Amino acid sequence: xxxxxxxxxxxxxxxxxxxxxxxxxxxxxxxxxxxxxxxxxxxxxxxxxxxxxxxxxxxxxxxxxxxxxxxxxxxxxxxxxxxxxxxxxxxxxxxxxxxxxxxxxxxxxxxxxxxxxxxxxxxxxxxxxxxxxxxxxxxxxxxxxxxxxxxxxxxxxxxxxxxxxxxxxxxxxxxxxxxxxxxxxxxxxxxxxxxxxxxxxxxxxxxxxxxxxxxxxxxxxxxxxxxxxxxxxxxxxxxxxxxxxxxxxxxxxxxxxxxxxxxxxxxxxxxxxxxxxxxxxxxxxxxxxxxxxxxxxxxxxxxxxx
Amino acid sequence: xxxxxxxxxxxxxxxxxxxxxxxxxxxxxxxxxxxxxxxxxxxxxxxxxxxxxxxxxxxxxxxxxxxxxxxxxxxxxxxxxxxxxxxxxxxxxxxxxxxxxxxxxxxxxxxxxxxxxxxxxxxxxxxxxxxxxxxxxxxxxxxxxxxxxxxxxxxxxxxxxxxxxxxxxxxxxxxxxxxxxxxxxxxxxxxxxxxxxxxxxxxxxxxxxxxxxxxxxxxxxxxxxxxxxxxxxxxxxxxxxxxxxxxxxxxxxxxxxxxxxxxxxxxxxxxxxxxxxxxxxxxxxxxxxxxxxxxxxxxxxxxxxx
Numbered sequence: 001x002x003x004x005x006x007x008x009x010x011x012x013x014x015x016x017x018x019x020x021x022x023x024x025x026x027x028x029x030x031x032x033x034x035x036x037x038x039x040x041x042x043x044x045x046x047x048x049x050x051x052x053x054x055x056x057x058x059x060x061x062x063x064x065x066x067x068x069x070x071x072x073x074x075x076x077x078x079x080x081x082x083x084x085x086x087x088x089x090x091x092x093x094x095x096x097x098x099x100x101x102x103x104x105x106x107x108x109x110x111x112x113x114x115x116x117x118x119x120x121x122x123x124x125x126x127x128x129x130x131x132x133x134x135x136x137x138x139x140x141x142x143x144x145x146x147x148x149x150x151x152x153x154x155x156x157x158x159x160x161x162x163x164x165x166x167x168x169x170x171x172x173x174x175x176x177x178x179x180x181x182x183x184x185x186x187x188x189x190x191x192x193x194x195x196x197x198x199x200x201x202x203x204x205x206x207x208x209x210x211x212x213x214x215x216x217x218x219x220x221x222x223x224x225x226x227x228x229x230x231x232x233x234x235x236x237x238x239x240x241x242x243x244x245x246x247x248x249x250x251x252x253x254x255x256x257x258x259x260x261x262x263x264x265x266x267x268x269x270x271x272x273x274x275x276x277x278x279x280x281x282x283x284x285x286x287x288x289x290x291x292x293x294x295x296x297x298x299x300x301x302x303x304x305x306x
Numbered sequence: 307x308x309x310x311x312x313x314x315x316x317x318x319x320x321x322x323x324x325x326x327x328x329x330x331x332x333x334x335x336x337x338x339x340x341x342x343x344x345x346x347x348x349x350x351x352x353x354x355x356x357x358x359x360x361x362x363x364x365x366x367x368x369x370x371x372x373x374x375x376x377x378x379x380x381x382x383x384x385x386x387x388x389x390x391x392x393x394x395x396x397x398x399x400x401x402x403x404x405x406x407x408x409x410x411x412x413x414x415x416x417x418x419x420x421x422x423x424x425x426x427x428x429x430x431x432x433x434x435x436x437x438x439x440x441x442x443x444x445x446x447x448x449x450x451x452x453x454x455x456x457x458x459x460x461x462x463x464x465x466x467x468x469x470x471x472x473x474x475x476x477x478x479x480x481x482x483x484x485x486x487x488x489x490x491x492x493x494x495x496x497x498x499x500x501x502x503x504x505x506x507x508x509x510x511x512x513x514x515x516x517x518x519x520x521x522x523x524x525x526x527x528x529x530x531x532x533x534x535x536x537x538x539x540x541x542x543x544x545x546x547x548x549x550x551x552x553x554x555x556x557x558x559x560x561x562x563x564x565x566x567x568x569x570x571x572x573x574x575x576x577x578x579x580x581x582x583x584x585x586x587x588x589x590x591x592x593x594x595x596x597x598x599x600x601x602x603x604x605x606x607x608x609x610x611x612x
């Protein structure tokens with residue numbers, strides 16, 4: 001089972017930019033290597049990657065660069081869902097061709113109030129057009145951002161029609177009741193449920209889930225991966241509490257800018273502060289406040305290089 | 307003033323697809339000609355055009371095809387705002403190079419709750435990168451879909467910094483109080499305010515506005531354009547009422563599918579029913595209901611060819 005390589009923890013890898021807001025490919029390669037070395041997989045082009053702020057061409061090139069640099073495609077789950085069907089097909093096909101073990105797929109998210117019929121048709125059209133038995137789709141449920149939810153009944157229909165291809169879901173709703181419903185109903189059928197935050201990692205693992213795909217896996221990878229491995233151990237609850245404390249340090253700030261600021265402060269260097277509009281870097285007072293909160297936890301990111 | 311050619315009424319031209327969901331370029335050219343012949347400008351790639359369901363490459367090719375077919379670029383305001391900065395820059399640059407009188411620009415709409423600072427930076431970056439004195443940007447305020455509003459204070463900042471380039475706005479909020487605020491505050495400075503629906507056309511013209519960019523201009527172009535011209539006449543209020551009656555016939559249905567259905571029924575042919583996912587065509591009962599409502603108004607679309 002190819003997709004088994006994706007179980008555990010993945011990071012929606014933050015994307016480094018140059019001062020002129022071009023993607024800094026070499027820096028991304030180094031960051032991905034640092035994550036993989038800490039047992040964290042690569043959900044590049046996620047929400048926290050500013051994935052939708054990158055063009056399809058940029059994303060194709062980055063997949064090539066990451067694979068070309070020797071990073072394991074078996075540990076990659078690039079985000080490929082776009083508003084336009086041809087874009088989703090193009091990037092998904094490319095990811096499969098390069099050996100990515102799975103793709104994380106947003107629904108088309110421009111139109112709001114769309115029907116499950118329309119969303120089903122969209123996913124079906126992508127699957128048919130890509131037409132590759134190696135395709136593994138992880139649905140991406142993040143209604144507070146996409147505003148287009150992936151309902152349980154839509155999952156049911158997709159699983160019934162494409163049981164080999166619809167491989168799982170990332171539930172970023174923050175509503176663990178919803179995660180539990182998916183764990184109960186779909187996980188037993190081999191549909192891998194990932195929590196969208198390590199806040200629910202222990203609960204997800206105890207519920208039979210696959211792991212988590214979390215923003216803060218960018219900054220706290222080793223500890224989060226450890227809990228995904230050791231969740232049956234007596235120390236699991238204490239490990240979860242320690243993860244929560246780190247995540248809590250980031251909560252008062254816009255997450256993406258805060259992750260980049262932490263990387264900048266912990267050895268990555270100032271260049272990491274760049275974000276593409278419409279995001280903005282942390283303001284000076286936010287930077288100090290984050291620093292204070294991280295210092296209080298003696299937080300660091302060992303091994304990080306600029 | 308190049309942009310004066312855009313005043314009056316524009317249609318977010320619905321996009322025809324083939325049975326395999328490719329863009330039917332020839333049919334779009336015919337439809338655009340039919341609209342231009344009825345004094346309606348071409349806001350191609352708008353919300354009702356399924357503009358965000360098309361790739362940047364498809365949209366570049368369509369601009370080339372429309373201009374190549376002899377349609378007037380001086381009457382074109384293609385939608386060019388995307389989530390990713392490089393996409394917005396690419397398509398905007400192409401539109402300006404082909405002579406389009408203006409572009410209709412959504413803010414980057416994936417992230418929600420973004421700041422005016424971030425949106426200002428986004429528009430500024432596009433303007434600086436395109437770097438063309440002929441660029442005229444019409445901002446696109448459609449918060450119920452984009453979920454990212456264009457606030458009055460953002461307009462103020464953009465106008466102050468780029469007075470020649472920030473040319474106007476389409477207000478699709480449906481909140482005429484907001485349109486009035488823009489008419490009072492910005493229109494006197496040469497910032498052209500368009501209502502997002504002909505429902506507010508007469509009121510917008512009386513308030514000094516530029517016209518409207520409306521879904522139903524796809525199906526009722528001549529009458530809407532007539533009111534934009536004759537709004538000072540004694541018949542204006544009656545004309546507005548007649549426009550409202552036609553628009554009202556479409557209101558119970560999903561707008562884009564209903565527009566395409568009306569075109570299909572009124573001489574355009576069945577092929578017009580195709581929409582790209584996540585949209586779906588009208589169901590059979592909706593088709594009949596729309597037909598009944600249009601018949602009650604003796605509605606037709608003279609001159610429409612398949």
